[in-house]
Amino acid sequence: MIPSFAILVDDVLLKILEYLDCKALVSCQATCRKMDRIIKSSVSLQHAIELALCGMVDGPRGGQSLDITERLRRLQLYDAAWRHGRWTNEKRTTQFHGLLEPSFGNNSLVFKHGLGNRHSSYTIPSTLRGVDEKHSDPVVYPTPDFSIMDDSQDLFIRMDRPFSRYHLRALSTGDPHPLAYNHGIINMVQNAQDACVVQVCDDFVLEVITYPGNSGHEYIVRNWKTGIPEYKALEPVGSGYRIIDFLDPEHVLVTSNGRTHPRYSPRHIGLQISPFRAESTPSRRPLESLAARPSYCFAFPPFIQGHTEMTMSMSPWRTADPLATGHFSSNPEDRLFCIGIIWSATGGTDQMHHRSFYIPSSTFYSYMRSHPMTETTTSIYVPWEAWGRMGSRAAKPWPSRALIPAGIPRCIRGMKSVVMDHDEDPNTTKMSILDFHPLRVARAAMLQRRGNTEITILRGNTLGDMDGDGDFEAMLPCTVTDVSMPDEYLAAANNPDLEVLSNVYLCENGVVFMLVDQRSKMVLDTWVYTI
Amino acid sequence: MPTIVSVDDSTVPGEGSSRLLLLVSSDNKHIVVEEDIMSRSRFISKQVEGFEATSQRHAILLPFSSFVLNKVIEYCSHYRGYYLLEDDPDAAPPGRSPVREWDQEFLDVDRNMLLRIIKAAHYLEIKSLVGSCARAIADMIRGKTTEEMREILGVENDFTPEEEHSPSSKCTG
Numbered sequence: 097m098i099p100s101f102a103i104l105v106d107d108v109l110l111k112i113l114e115y116l117d118c119k120a121l122v123s124c125q126a127t128c129r130k131m132d133r134i135i136k137s138s139v140s141l142q143h144a145i146e147l148a149l150c151g152m153v154d155g156p157r158g159g160q161s162l163d164i165t166e167r168l169r170r171l172q173l174y175d176a177a178w179r180h181g182r183w184t185n186e187k188r189t190t191q192f193h194g195l196l197e198p199s200f201g202n203n204s205l206v207f208k209h210g211l212g213n214r215h216s217s218y219t220i221p222s223t224l225r226g227v228d229e230k231h232s233d234p235v236v237y238p239t240p241d242f243s244i245m246d247d248s249q250d251l252f253i254r255m256d257r258p259f260s261r262y263h264l265r266a267l268s269t270g271d272p273h274p275l276a277y278n279h280g281i282i283n284m285v286q287n288a289q290d291a292c293v294v295q296v297c298d299d300f301v302l303e304v305i306t307y308p309g310n311s312g313h314e315y316i317v318r319n320w321k322t323g324i325p326e327y328k329a330l331e332p333v334g335s336g337y338r339i340i341d342f343l344d345p346e347h348v349l350v351t352s353n354g355r356t357h358p359r360y361s362p363r364h365i366g367l368q369i370s371p372f373r374a375e376s377t378p379s380r381r382p383l384e385s386l387a388a389r390p391s392y393c394f395a396f397p398p399f400i401q402g403h404t405e406m407t408m409s410m411s412p413w414r415t416a417d418p419l420a421t422g423h424f425s426s427n428p429e430d431r432l433f434c435i436g437i438i439w440s441a442t443g444g445t446d447q448m449h450h451r452s453f454y455i456p457s458s459t460f461y462s463y464m465r466s467h468p469m470t471e472t473t474t475s476i477y478v479p480w481e482a483w484g485r486m487g488s489r490a491a492k493p494w495p496s497r498a499l500i501p502a503g504i505p506r507c508i509r510g511m512k513s514v515v516m517d518h519d520e521d522p523n524t525t526k527m528s529i530l531d532f533h534p535l536r537v538a539r540a541a542m543l544q545r546r547g548n549t550e551i552t553i554l555r556g557n558t559l560g561d562m563d564g565d566g567d568f569e570a571m572l573p574c575t576v577t578d579v580s581m582p583d584e585y586l587a588a589a590n591n592p593d594l595e596v597l598s599n600v601y602l603c604e605n606g607v608v609f610m611l612v613d614q615r616s617k618m619v620l621d622t623w624v625y626t627i
Numbered sequence: 628m629p630t631i632v633s634v635d636d637s638t639v640p641g642e643g644s645s646r647l648l649l650l651v652s653s654d655n656k657h658i659v660v661e662e663d664i665m666s667r668s669r670f671i672s673k674q675v676e677g678f679e680a681t682s683q684r685h686a687i688l689l690p691f692s693s694f695v696l697n698k699v700i701e702y703c704s705h706y707r708g709y710y711l712l713e714d715d716p717d718a719a720p721p722g723r724s725p726v727r728e729w730d731q732e733f734l735d736v737d738r739n740m741l742l743r744i745i746k747a748a749h750y751l752e753i754k755s756l757v758g759s760c761a762r763a764i765a766d767m768i769r770g771k772t773t774e775e776m777r778e779i780l781g782v783e784n785d786f787t788p789e790e791e792h793s794p795s796s797k798c799t800g
Binding site: 099100101102103104105107108111112113114115116117120123124126127128129130131132 | 739742745746749757758761762764765766768769770771772773776777780781782783784785786
C-alpha cells in the first residue's frame with residue numbers, strides 16, 4: 097500500500113499548493129474531493145487563480161522559468177495573435193459609459209461612472225490568455241477619488257481627501273489588497289496642504305506632500321506592503337524639477353526643460369536620474385534636497401539640436417520577460433527604459449517628428465557602475481554616442497543562441513525603432529502615437545486611412561531576456577496590422593451631428609478605441625480590438 | 628511503546644552551554660542530540676521551556692521512525708546557528724520559502740520519504756523544512772496531468788462521474 101499524501105493535514109497540503117501555478121492547481125483540484133475542498137476554501141489560492149484567469153499573472157510561479165524554445169514559441173504565438181485579432185462584443189463594452197480619462201493598466205482599464213462616486217474596472221479579454229467575455233464583466237466599486245493603478249500587481253490606490261490617507265485595494269475585487277499593510281489604509285501627514293500618491297514601483301509607492309506656507313514638496317518612498325517609509329526627500333519650490341517616474345525603487349526620474357535649468361546645457365536632454373539611495377548608506381536618510389543630488393543626464397541626439405520645440409517622456413520597463421506579464425522582475429537590470437521624443441522643426445504641428453529610443457536598463461546600469469558618483473560629483477552626462485553602444489555587450493558575443501531575425505537588433509542596441517512623420521503618407525488622415533507598451537518593446541501607432549475605414553497598427557518588436565543574463569536575445573520583426581473598423585464605430589465617428597473624437601490606447605492584449613463626446617467629455621462607446 | 632525515561636542532568640554531560648536532549652523515535656531508538664541543534668523546532672523548544680519551568684528533564688517521545696528523525700536532525704545540524712526567516716516566530720511569515728540549493732539536494736529522496744519528512748517537520752513545527760518539502764513536492768507534480776498527480780500523491784478519485792465532468796473544474800490557461 098502506497099502511503100497517500102491525503103493523510104497530511106490541510107495546513108501542510110495548502111503549503112504545497114501555494115507553490116503551484118494556476119494550471120497545476122486546477123489539475124490538482126480534479127484529483128480528489130479533499131484537494132478540491134482545500135483549493136476552493138483557500139482565499140489566497142482562489143485569488144491567485146482569479147488573477148491568472150484575468151491574464152494578470154501568466155508568468156511562472158514558484159521560481160520556475162520556461163525554457164528558451166517554449167518562450168520563443170509563445171512569443172511567436174503572441175505575435176501571430178496580433179495579426180488575427182478580433183473585435184470584442186461591442187454591446188458589452190458599451191457598458192463603460194463614463195468620464196474621459198480612464199486609467200490604464202497592462203490588461204485593464206478603469207472608468208469613472210458619470211459623476212457618481214463609483215469606478216468600474218474592466219479586463220481586456222484575450223483568447224490567447226484564456227480571458228473570455230464572461231471574465232470581462234466590469235467590477236464596480238465605490239471609490240470617490242481614484243488615484244492610480246498597477247494591474248500587474250492587482251493594485252489600485254484610492255485617495256481620501258483632505259484626510260491625507262490612501263487605501264490600497266485589489267483591482268480584481270475592490271477589497272483591501274491581500275498583501276497590503278494594515279488592511280490597506282495608510283495615513284500620511286495630517287497638516288498637509290495637499291498630499292497624494294504619484295507612483296507605484298514594485299513594493300514601493302511615491303508620496304508627494306505639500307505643506308502649507310509654500311515650503312516645498314516632500315517626497316516619501318514607502319513600502320506599501322509593510323507601511324514603512326524608506327526614504328524622504330525635500331524639494332524646494334521653484335527648483336524647476338518635476339518627478340515623473342520611478343525607474344526602480346532606488347532611482348527616480350526627474351524631468352525638466354533642458355534650456356531653463358542651469359544644470360543642463362542646451363546640448364543635453366533635461367532628464368535626470370537621481371539615485372534615491374546609495375548602496376552603502378542606510379535606507380532611512382534625513383531630509384535632503386533632491387536638487388542637490390548628483391544625477392545622470394542624457395545628451396541630445398545631434399539631429400534634434402537646435403530645434404525649438406521638444407517634448408519627451410521616458411518610460412521605465414518593468415520586466416524583460418515578455419511572458420511574465422504579471423510579474424515585475426525583481427532585478428532592476430532586467431528592465432528596459434524607453435525614451436520618446438517628439439519635436440518640431442518649424443514650431444508648428446504639421447512637421448512633428450516622433451522618434452523613440454530604447455536603452456536596455458542593464459546597459460544603463462552598467463554605465464552607471466562604470467561612471468560612479470563621487471562625493472564631488474554634481475552630474476554625469478551620458479553622451480549621445482554612448483547610446484549606440486548600449487545594448488551590445490563587448491565581453492559577450494551577441495546571443496549565442498541566435499534567435500534574432502537579421503536586421504532587427506538595431507533598435508535594441510539603443511537606437512530608433514520606428515520613425516513616423518505626418519507627411520510621410522499622403523493617405524494618412526490622422527495618426528495617433530499610442531503609449532509605450534509598459535512590458536514589451538512594442539510600440540504601436542495607429543494610422544487612420546482616408547475615409548476612416550481602416551486603421552494600421554504598427555507594433556514594435558517583442559523581445560525578452562531568454563536566459564536571464566540581462567541582455568535581450570529574442571525578437572520578432574516589427575509588425576503591421578491593417579484592421580477594418582467595425583461599422584458602428586464608423587457610423588458614430590462620421591456622424592455629423594456628433595462632435596466626437598476617438599481616443600486610442602494600447603494595452604497588453606489589444607487596442608481600445610473610444611469615442612468621446614467633446615462637449616461633455618463622456619465616453620460614448622468603446623471598442624476593443626483584442627488578440 | 629517505550630516508557631518515559633527520566634534523564635537526570637548529571638547523567639547527560641552537557642558540553643558548554645548546549646545541553647543534550649534525549650529523543651525517542653517510534654521504533655524505540657534513543658537518540659541523543661544537542662539542545663541548540665533542535666532549537667529550530669518550535670515543538671522541542673516548547674518542551675525545553677517546560678523542562679525549565681518544572682526542573683524535570685525527560686526524554687521526548689516522537690511519533691516517527693529513527694530513520695526520519697535522523698534526517699530531520701541532519702537538516703537541523705546543517706542550519707545550526709543560521710537565521711532562517713521562516714523559523715522566526717516574531718517575523719511576519721513570508722509567502723514562500725526561498726530556494727536553497729542544499730535543501731534541494733537534501734530532499735532529493737523518494738516520495739514516501741518526502742511525505743514522512745514533511746509530516747515530521749510539521750509535527751516538530753520546523754517551518755523552513757515544511758516549506759522546502761512543500762516546494763519539492765510541488766516540483767514533483769507541476770506540469771503533470773490529473774491522473775499522474777493522483778498516482779504521485781497516492782489519492783483515489785472519489786468524485787462521482789457527474790462531478791468529474793462538471794465544467795467548473797476547467798482551466799482555460
